[in-house]
Amino acid sequence: MTDRWSWDYDGYDPGRERLLEALCTLGNGRFATRGSAPECAADAVHYPGTYLAGCYDRLTSLVAGERVENEELVNLPNWTLLRYRCLPADGPAGDWLTPDSEGLRHYRVHLDLRAGVLTRRMLFRDDRGRRLLVRHIRIVHMGDARLAVQRSMFRAYGWSGAVEVESVLDGAVVNAGVERYRDLEGRHLTDHRTGFGPEGVAGVSCRTADPGVHLAMAVRTVTRPVRTARQTATSTGTVQTYRLPLGPRRSATVVKTLALHSSLDRPAGDPLTEAVDAAARAPAFPALLSAHRSSWQRLWEQGELHVPGEAGHILRLHLFHLLQTLSPHTAELDVGVPARGLHGEAYRGHVFWDELFVLPYLTLHFPEVVRALLMYRHRRLPAARTAAREAGGQGAMFPWQSASSGREETQELHLNPRSGRWLADHSHLQRHVGSAIALNVWRYAQAAGDQGFLHGAGAELLLEVARYWAGAATYDAERDRYRLRGVMGPDEYHDAYPDATTPGIDDNAYTNATAAWVLARGLELLAELSDARRAELTERLSLDAGELSHWEDVSRRLYVPFHRGVISQFEGFGELAELEWDRYRDRYGDIRRLDRILEAEGDTVNRYQASKQADTLMLGHVFRPAELYALFGRLGYALDDEVWRATVAYYLRRTSHGSTLSSLVHGWVLARQQGTGAWEFCREALLADVADVQGGTTGEGIHLGAMAGTLDLVERGITGLEAGPEGLRVAPVALREIPRFAFTLSFGGHQGVRLRILPGRLGVRVPASPAGPLTVVLPGERRVTVDPGEEHWFRLR
8 A cells, every 4th residue: 555546465365365356346336347367267266246237137046945036236247357378489388377376476456546447467487587577457437337448468578489368258157256145046147149240349248037137248359469369259258369479578468448238228229239339449548548537537526535644545445436336327327325336246236224324425425326326216116115015014115125126135044154054034124224215315305405306206205114104103002102013123133032933123212213203304394395296295195184193193102112221222122131242252252243153052142132233323323412312302202411321331332343334333423422432443444344354254345335434424423514404514523533634525506615624623615606605504503604716714612
């Protein structure tokens, strides 16, 4: 890691190659290619993969004697594969060279974050002292989202002869990037057609088994010196073989330019014809690289976040991967937020609730992308309504895991790698995903000022989620409260009560509190709509005064359990056994996945006061203190700083942090209350992927929610920033490890508003524009304005 814009790996280590491949993935918001070595097909060490956003396929597997369906993001044909070997003039042909070759003497991988360029440099030396320098440069084009290119250079030292190169387009790929899924069917591509077009263009077309997305990849291979290829087409791919002369002063290059098209594209066309034509007419490598760099420069200007030191270096990598997964190109697609990016096959590429952590940053920088991501949810409202009806409810019940259709994609069984047993998976009971969607709708509209969306598609989303919660709540006469039973909270460990025969727990505090918030916002939203729009919606949704009165009642009387002066994670949590944390730490060391440890011992985490990740404390991440206390006050509960601090301390001692989101949320909550240990959690959130703190999970795909969440931790968490109709509310907290930083955002019709945070001081610069003054609300409700074209500094103490 030589500078703040570089991410480097020196020396070849097979054990970290999967991690390197994930962290060196290149993408443009439409598709991404893992940072794998071009020389290597998939094996125990290497896993090349290319993934197209929204391209899923459904297969049936036989697991533990049961037929199980899974829909997953499809690994596409490997376009990067390039095999080569030396043909010395004074000796026999050498072996095919890879990073695993005995003759490897130097290996360096360099990721240029500023330009989105991956460079891999290798030096090989044989037993006669002949050396071959190989340098690969790869980009996935940020300007033209259907193109990628890889240039390979070969230089001989101490010998003359040739290098034999095979440029391969390999369609015989499967989904096998996650070890615990390998018992599942993974062959998604079928009906391959292969062949060659003019100008050295090789093409492969195929389709997914179900629902039948048609895909095509075309690669134009150009060599220097120019040589004609020996071309071979197989049933699933193509091979183009070149013999390129080398000498002490004669190098050779091979450039592979990819065009990727599919039946998901608009306007529709024949993917193979479109891909072959696009590859043939694509500019040469220098022009592609120049345009790609310019596109990245524009993104960095729009998404700027400058934090000095190691933290800033990691944050820049996080932002790089966020923008590769969700770029302005994403706004043209029908896709959601994949929890593991487009970087691997973990979680099967599904969409969870991670958008709760991702959209706040994007809203302040790329609001058009957020609107598109919310429309992904809106287009799946019919499926959510059907799910609610089939469960005996009403409104919209969104799935915990979503993919192409919007149906529930959560697996029915999951494997405990520690015990080797397949277990029933009840995580689909995390109904709080609907509240996350409603929160995102409301907060996007407030920050972006997009009332058109809020009163249109956004209103339908929020109101249907509210309707679901009102219908799911059951009245308890003994408590004179409404209750939400049979759910799971964000914790994910507790899926049932000890010895229960049915899954689910009752009255998860986070679920109930956010449901109450959604109901209250739904009523508020209806009240602010125009008469015509209100009449239209109430008629379309068949909302009457009696149902809305019920919403009001439920929103004020949902039950939230307490015990021993703190908020209970769920009803009965305080009655569970205390875990002997030190004993398990002494025995196992890393106990992040305590659930797997206990199950392998024949026990269950359901018996203990032990959380996988932030659950009740999520309330402190979603709501600022005044907002949270007002929400509880509306429910008839007294919540203040003292009770909240006691609640935070209680769960800090009982959380194993088995999710990368956990340290993020704990760091946020502690930072906001100026608690000790805040930086410890913030730093772990920063290192979650770059240090692979969970031991092998990052190689299966980065954790997009945690990466984006760290950006949001700085911009909104530490800054106390809230963007809404009243202006920019700013209330920074002092975090010694990040005392100063700056970022640029878009708000209130202003593009490029720049905030600078220094100890005790805030700088606000508003670029010149026709928009009016920007209102900033400082601590103590002090309101100030900054005119366009001006910069002002304010004291915060």
